[in-house]
Amino acid sequence: MTMTYQYEQSKIKFEASRKYLAQGVASSLRAAMKPVPLFVESASGSRLRDVDGNEYIDYMLGYGPLILGHSHPALVESVHEAMLKGSTYGLQHDGEITLARRLTELLPCAESVALSGSGTEAVMLALRLARAYTAKRKIVRFHGHYHGWSDTIFTSFPSSDMKPSGAQGQAQAETRPLPGTGGQSEIALSEVILLPWNDPDLLERTLRAGKDEIAVVITEPVMCNSGCILPLPGYLERMRGLTKELGIVMVMDEVITGFRIGIGGAHGHFGLMPDLVTVGKALGGGVAVSAVAGKSEIMKLLDNGAVSHLGTLNGNCIATSAALATLDVLTANGGAVYGSMNRVAGRLVQGLRDAMAKQGKKGIVNQFGPVFHMMFTAEERVDNFASFNKRDAGAYGLFAERMLEEGVLLRPNGLWYVSVVHNDEDVRQTVAAAERAMARM
Ligand SMILES: Cc1ncc(COP(=O)(O)O)c(C=O)c1O
Structure with missing residues (x-):
C-alpha cells in the first residue's frame, strides 16, 4: 500500500463547510479527526471512499451503528x-x-x-x-x-x-x-x-x-x-x-x-x-x-x-x-453472524497485539466481542478509569493518522467496531497496515 494519501478535496470542502455549517461538522467529536475531517464520496460493505479517491477499511462504522457494514x-x-x-x-x-x-x-x-x-x-x-x-x-x-x-x-x-x-x-x-x-x-x-x-x-x-x-x-x-x-x-x-x-x-x-x-x-x-x-x-x-x-x-x-x-x-x-x-x-440462522463477527474481531485483536509486540510498542487491546479499545500505555492492565487515563492518547492519535495513510479508518480515540461484513482479508490488510503505521510513528 502506498503512503501517498492526499486530502486536498476534504480540506477544501472543510473550509467551505465552516462558512455555512457551524464548526464545519455536524457533531462536535468529528472535528477531532486529523489531518482533516474527511468528506466521503461513497461507502459499501466494510469499505469507504473519500472525496480525494482514497479508499479505507472502515472500523469507525459511523461511531458504531453500522453493524451490517455500509449499504447492506x-x-x-x-x-x-x-x-x-x-x-x-x-x-x-x-x-x-x-x-x-x-x-x-x-x-x-x-x-x-x-x-x-x-x-x-x-x-x-x-x-x-x-x-x-x-x-x-x-x-x-x-x-x-x-x-x-x-x-x-x-x-x-x-x-x-x-x-x-x-x-x-x-x-x-x-x-x-x-x-x-x-x-x-x-x-x-x-x-x-x-x-x-x-x-x-x-x-x-x-x-x-x-x-x-x-x-x-x-x-x-x-x-x-x-x-x-x-x-x-x-x-x-x-x-x-x-x-x-x-x-x-x-x-x-x-x-x-x-x-x-x-x-x-x-x-x-x-x-x-x-x-x-x-x-x-x-x-x-x-x-x-x-x-x-x-x-x-x-x-x-x-x-x-x-x-x-x-x-x-x-x-x-x-x-x-x-x-x-x-x-x-442479525437473528438469521440463530444469530450465526455473531459467531463469525466475533471470530473476525478476535483475529484482528490478536493481530494488533502481535503487531505492537513486533514493533516494540507497549500497549493494550481490551475487547468485548466485536468492539474493542486499542491504546498505547505502559500499564500492565487497564481495568478502571484511572488506569485508562494513563494511556498515551497523543501516540494513538498519531497512529490513527498513520493508519489513514495506510487505508484504514479509525476513531482517533481508540475504539474500534467490527461489522458482520468484515472478513479475514480485511484483517490481514489491517494488521499489515498497523505494523507499517507503527513503524512510522
Ligand atoms: C452508551 C451511550 N449512551 C448514549 C449515547 C448517545 O447516543 P446518541 O449519540 O445516539 O445520542 C452514546 C453515544 O455514543 C453511548 O455510547
Whole structure:
C-alpha cells in the first residue's frame, strides 16, 4: 500500500463547510479527526471512499451503528420499500407494533418498549421514567461512561469530569461533576452523583446513604466509552441486588452494546435483568432509531400519561423498517453472524497485539466481542478509569493518522467496531497496515 494519501478535496470542502455549517461538522467529536475531517464520496460493505479517491477499511462504522457494514442490501431494500409507502405519518402503523413486539422477544428485560430517534433521547426518557416511578430525583452515574449530551447527564468527557477538589476535600469533589459543555445548566448536574465505576463498596455506601433521594443508577454494562473495560466479577450483580433492595431503578445503557454484543445485548450476555435498558446505534444499522425497554410496571407510566414521551419522528416508517431489516439479518440462522463477527474481531485483536509486540510498542487491546479499545500505555492492565487515563492518547492519535495513510479508518480515540461484513482479508490488510503505521510513528 502506498503512503501517498492526499486530502486536498476534504480540506477544501472543510473550509467551505465552516462558512455555512457551524464548526464545519455536524457533531462536535468529528472535528477531532486529523489531518482533516474527511468528506466521503461513497461507502459499501466494510469499505469507504473519500472525496480525494482514497479508499479505507472502515472500523469507525459511523461511531458504531453500522453493524451490517455500509449499504447492506437488506437494509437498502427495506428502507426503499418503506419510502415508497410514505416515510412518516404522525399516525400509527404496523411497523411500530412489529418492532416493539420484536424487541420484547429479543431483549430479556423488555416487557414493553418506547421508540425514539437517538441514544440521547432514549436515556432522557429512561431517567425521566425512573424519577417518576420512584418519586426521587438523584441520578448515580460513573466516570468515563457516556450517556448522551443532554443537560441532565452530560459531564466533562471523557477524562477530567470532576471539579478540582476544593476546601471541602476529596470526598465532596468525587461527587460533584463538571458540566460537559459551555451553556449547560449546572443545576441539572446538581442532582447527579458521579462515582468511579467497578468499586462495589463505594457504590454500596453511596446507595445506602442516599437511598431516600437516589432514583436511578445508570451504567454502561461494559465501559465501552473509556477503554472497553469489563465489569469486575459480581459488580453488576451487586448493583442489581442493591438497587432492588433500596428501591432504586437500574438502567443499563446499551446504546453501544445492544444488538452488538449479541441479540440479547450485554444484559442477555451477562444474564442480568436491569429495570430498563436503552438501545440505539446498531438497532437501526445506520438509520436513526432508539428505544427504551424494560419492566411494564415502569413503562406503564407512559400509558397512564404520568410521563410524557414526545418526538415528531418517533416510530417513523424508515426507522422501523431499518430496525426490522437489521434485526432480521442479525437473528438469521440463530444469530450465526455473531459467531463469525466475533471470530473476525478476535483475529484482528490478536493481530494488533502481535503487531505492537513486533514493533516494540507497549500497549493494550481490551475487547468485548466485536468492539474493542486499542491504546498505547505502559500499564500492565487497564481495568478502571484511572488506569485508562494513563494511556498515551497523543501516540494513538498519531497512529490513527498513520493508519489513514495506510487505508484504514479509525476513531482517533481508540475504539474500534467490527461489522458482520468484515472478513479475514480485511484483517490481514489491517494488521499489515498497523505494523507499517507503527513503524512510522
Ligand atoms: C452508551 C451511550 N449512551 C448514549 C449515547 C448517545 O447516543 P446518541 O449519540 O445516539 O445520542 C452514546 C453515544 O455514543 C453511548 O455510547
